[in-house]
Amino acid sequence: MSSLLEGFAFQKKDSLLHRLDPRVKLAYAVAMMVIAALHYALLPLIIIFLAQVPLALLGKVGREFARTIRASLPLVLLILVTNALMTWYMGQLDIYAVERILALAVRFLAFVASFSIFTLTTSPDDLSLALEQMGVPYSFCFMFRAALRFTPVMAREARITMDAQRARGLELDKGGLLARARRYIPILVPLVVNAVRRAWAMAEAMESRAWGASGKRTSLYVLKMRERDYVALCVIFFSLLMAVYAYWRFSFPYLLPYIIAALGVRA
Amino acid sequence: MPIEVRDVWYVYPNGVEALRGVSLTIREGDFVVVMGPNGAGKTTLMKTLNGLLKPTRGQVLVDGVDTRKATVAELARKVGLVFQNPDHQLFCETVEEEIAFALKNFGFPEEEIAKRVEWALRTFGLEEYRDSSPLALSGGEKKRVALASVLVWDPKYLVLDEPTLGQDHAQKEVLRELISGFLGQRAVVMVTHDIEFVADFRPLPRVVLMAGGRVIASGRAEEVLTDPELLARACLLRPQVPETLYRLREKGLPVRTDVLSVEEARDIILAALGAGA
Numbered sequence: 001m002s003s004l005l006e007g008f009a010f011q012k013k014d015s016l017l018h019r020l021d022p023r024v025k026l027a028y029a030v031a032m033m034v035i036a037a038l039h040y041a042l043l044p045l046i047i048i049f050l051a052q053v054p055l056a057l058l059g060k061v062g063r064e065f066a067r068t069i070r071a072s073l074p075l076v077l078l079i080l081v082t083n084a085l086m087t088w089y090m091g092q093l094d095i096y097a098v099e100r101i102l103a104l105a106v107r108f109l110a111f112v113a114s115f116s117i118f119t120l121t122t123s124p125d126d127l128s129l130a131l132e133q134m135g136v137p138y139s140f141c142f143m144f145r146a147a148l149r150f151t152p153v154m155a156r157e158a159r160i161t162m163d164a165q166r167a168r169g170l171e172l173d174k175g176g177l178l179a180r181a182r183r184y185i186p187i188l189v190p191l192v193v194n195a196v197r198r199a200w201a202m203a204e205a206m207e208s209r210a211w212g213a214s215g216k217r218t219s220l221y222v223l224k225m226r227e228r229d230y231v232a233l234c235v236i237f238f239s240l241l242m243a244v245y246a247y248w249r250f251s252f253p254y255l256l257p258y259i260i261a262a263l264g265v266r267a
Numbered sequence: 268m269p270i271e272v273r274d275v276w277y278v279y280p281n282g283v284e285a286l287r288g289v290s291l292t293i294r295e296g297d298f299v300v301v302m303g304p305n306g307a308g309k310t311t312l313m314k315t316l317n318g319l320l321k322p323t324r325g326q327v328l329v330d331g332v333d334t335r336k337a338t339v340a341e342l343a344r345k346v347g348l349v350f351q352n353p354d355h356q357l358f359c360e361t362v363e364e365e366i367a368f369a370l371k372n373f374g375f376p377e378e379e380i381a382k383r384v385e386w387a388l389r390t391f392g393l394e395e396y397r398d399s400s401p402l403a404l405s406g407g408e409k410k411r412v413a414l415a416s417v418l419v420w421d422p423k424y425l426v427l428d429e430p431t432l433g434q435d436h437a438q439k440e441v442l443r444e445l446i447s448g449f450l451g452q453r454a455v456v457m458v459t460h461d462i463e464f465v466a467d468f469r470p471l472p473r474v475v476l477m478a479g480g481r482v483i484a485s486g487r488a489e490e491v492l493t494d495p496e497l498l499a500r501a502c503l504l505r506p507q508v509p510e511t512l513y514r515l516r517e518k519g520l521p522v523r524t525d526v527l528s529v530e531e532a533r534d535i536i537l538a539a540l541g542a543g544a
Binding site: 157160161163164165166167168169170171185186189190193194197 | 356
């Protein structure tokens, strides 16, 4: 799970994708998700997924992208198994049903891919700036950024508290599931209490520095759409249009019967 | 049987070498103070003593048992480690429960728990807070609860990581008295930056200076804490007593400077003045 989350962590690099306006990248992620949600056949979903691989390479985050996909495989497996079991229970697990289930899994991968490319190449500061300039209230943007900022702090504190309680004889990995869950109380209580305390302290420190004194905030950095951003936006819009057209105009054939037939001929 | 730290190296997963060949022996009844700049590896060393961290190279033996071959819970029974910040560990609804927590983990029988908790509440002056929430106490009281919650199981080796952090003078004196009371009966290892706190202990401890993951000096407090060169390498200020003697000597008064006690310094100065007059 942690490696899956790591796969979404921003990578500071210099690439065309990194330089793009964060709003354009957000538009890309949303458009990809819409396209993937629209299509339900295996073939277009595979194309949607594969089409994003070159983008990851363009953004110089190929390795992180691959790691995210690898880390999401257990969830893919979960989707496959639960759907297969449900369909089988309903009594119609034929080759077409299998293909539909496979399509679900690939759709999930397409979601992960677009979101991952977006977060891997967009710094939290840029994202918050984008939200701000899209009219989202500043306090929400700040909350979002603070949450990201304090995640590693919480992780560090959790480790210290775990050590402190183990030094008092707490054994975390002993006993059944319920007993084990109960043993996390000595870790969760200090963690939550400290988080609330820190939030208060931070609020006071920020108010001492006149946070929220003026209703209208200006930003030191102002996002400005450049030529390349407009080009990218056009490409995204065109892709979306094409995908909707394809969805409306074509009905995609099932792939598995062809594949099996081809294999059968060879055998 | 002692704790033996033998040429221990510790490398954190992110590649930081926190310990680079540390050797140290802590015998029964020893009083050892570990000092040094931030990032010297002091806390890392303390965590290897009860097996929270297993050495990357070298070994730590607690009464002959390799820490790599025992669980933290087994080792903690002998090596009681009190962390810097009580806020990282206090979680129970009452002080009484907080102190009993470790005893329950170690499987002490009920009446033994009750007896020991009574002793701890009395010893640490916490009787009136028995039913209070440990989270609502003052900084000094929290520190005492954390200390009590470890000493209650009577570990043979007591390890304290910066016990005076954020404590006022009165609280420090209370802590000193408590710690002094345990000296001799059990080994005490203490990490601190507070050089005056150390200088006022009687008996004086053995001082181990660390820097850059290594032990750079180890010896009697009177020798280590009055050596200007060593103190500079450990980012420590000379305590006020030897500093005063040193400045008097600069003015031509023939006095020794390897002294930490106010009384001894007074006698030396008077003797030197008498000799001069």
